[in-house]
Amino acid sequence: MPLHLRRERAALRNREIPKLAWSTSSTDNSMPDLIQRPRRLRRSENLRALVRETRLSADDFVLPLFACSGKGVRREISSMPEVHNLSVDEIAREAAEAEETGIKAVMLFGLPESKDEDASGAYHKNGIVQQAVRAIREAVPRMTIMTDTCLCEYTSHGHCGVVRDGEVINDESLELLARTAVSQAAAGADVVAPSAMMDGQVAAIREALDDAGFDQVAILAYAVKYASAFYGPFREAADSAPAFGDRRAYQMDPPNVREAMREAELDEMEGADMLMVKPATVYLDVLAAVRERFDLPVAAYHVSGEYAMLKAAAQNGWIDEQRAMMETLTSIKRAGADIIITYFAREAARALRTH
Ligand code: PBG
Numbered sequence: 001m002p003l004h005l006r007r008e009r010a011a012l013r014n015r016e017i018p019k020l021a022w023s024t025s026s027t028d029n030s031m032p033d034l035i036q037r038p039r040r041l042r043r044s045e046n047l048r049a050l051v052r053e054t055r056l057s058a059d060d061f062v063l064p065l066f067a068c069s070g071k072g073v074r075r076e077i078s079s080m081p082e083v084h085n086l087s088v089d090e091i092a093r094e095a096a097e098a099e100e101t102g103i104k105a106v107m108l109f110g111l112p113e114s115k116d117e118d119a120s121g122a123y124h125k126n127g128i129v130q131q132a133v134r135a136i137r138e139a140v141p142r143m144t145i146m147t148d149t150c151l152c153e154y155t156s157h158g159h160c161g162v163v164r165d166g167e168v169i170n171d172e173s174l175e176l177l178a179r180t181a182v183s184q185a186a187a188g189a190d191v192v193a194p195s196a197m198m199d200g201q202v203a204a205i206r207e208a209l210d211d212a213g214f215d216q217v218a219i220l221a222y223a224v225k226y227a228s229a230f231y232g233p234f235r236e237a238a239d240s241a242p243a244f245g246d247r248r249a250y251q252m253d254p255p256n257v258r259e260a261m262r263e264a265e266l267d268e269m270e271g272a273d274m275l276m277v278k279p280a281t282v283y284l285d286v287l288a289a290v291r292e293r294f295d296l297p298v299a300a301y302h303v304s305g306e307y308a309m310l311k312a313a314a315q316n317g318w319i320d321e322q323r324a325m326m327e328t329l330t331s332i333k334r335a336g337a338d339i340i341i342t343y344f345a346r347e348a349a350r351a352l353r354t355h
Helices: 003-014 038-042 045-050 088-101 128-139 170-187 201-211 229-237 258-270 281-293 304-315 321-334 345-353
Strands: 061-068 074-077 080-087 105-111 144-149 162-164 167-169 191-194 218-225 274-278 298-302 339-342
Touching: 038 045, 061 088, 061 128, 061 345, 074 229, 080 088, 080 229, 080 304, 088 105, 088 128, 088 345, 105 128, 128 144, 128 170, 144 170, 162 170, 167 170, 170 191, 170 201, 191 201, 201 218, 201 258, 218 258, 218 281, 229 304, 258 274, 258 281, 274 281, 281 298, 281 321, 298 321, 304 321, 321 339, 321 345, 339 345
Parallel strands: 061 080, 061 105, 061 339, 105 144, 144 191, 191 218, 218 274, 274 298, 298 339
Antiparallel strands: 074 080, 162 167
8 A cells, every 4th residue: 555545544543533413403303504525526537537546557467478389370269358479470469469569578488399307497597488579569669568487387297396206396496487577588588577486586586697697677566366266267378287296385375474474575585676476356355465464566466267267257148347357457447456466458458448
């Protein structure tokens, strides 16, 4: 919550609120003369706009994009209407179109042609994400390019780190994550976003980036990432479902919020420039707590399952898609997010323009 809001809240709490919010001078006791009538400020759209506390802007949004091999490929993801796997030429076009709607940042994921135990596609000079970064940089030079730094899309087993005897090994994974971040930076990424939930990943990446001369490349840390059922559609989009087990031994346990503070604090100490909470809507309490406690910019990831639920309900005619979308994104901002990563970025940016 911004400081001025916090102050206002505190002042309100300390103020004496009159017991009766209506005048007792009236002779007719059954119909009190109300002094406070909050409805006065809701009477017209212009009045509501004047007193609105939270405003969305296209500046807030980051659009996730999925790069795949080939040419002219636009493959829609069945559980995520209007989201596609895009070949490098198409992804550059998509980024250019996004820019026209006012979007200033994208987050890239990759589907490599082949996968192996060492996730070599993640840090290959000509890996799919590295190619996509270069193509977008050329087509839309001012676009802020963020890359998801993880191994799960590139490992044959689909886990986010190196696996030995059925276990994801933390420290060996750090080296590969650092290599991935450096190669993404070398391709031209402005921001790397480590999402593997390995302990010490931010420190390892910061050090490797600095050693390679990329001290200006920022880190958006997926600091608070829960082991969530809401990543389901993404795993279809990125072909990254784990072949065995699940991610609960490294991603966070959903009931925990004190632990979230600890994760965020560690990432801040390790050199993160921005902190992320993920998913967004089912963790708005966590988002608000991180906002309250930390002064770094805070991002929230409105994930694939959260998107898919709204799309599915809208397709059935059960909710008004545009209103539900704007209400959802507003709730994320109101809870304290400075940055919203969302598959709705284009639609929301368009809706804001026509307002
Ligand atoms: C990679 C990663 C995932 C998401 C973002 N980065 C998947 C996962 O952790 O399983 C999920 C994004 C979404 O659901 O939209 N580790």
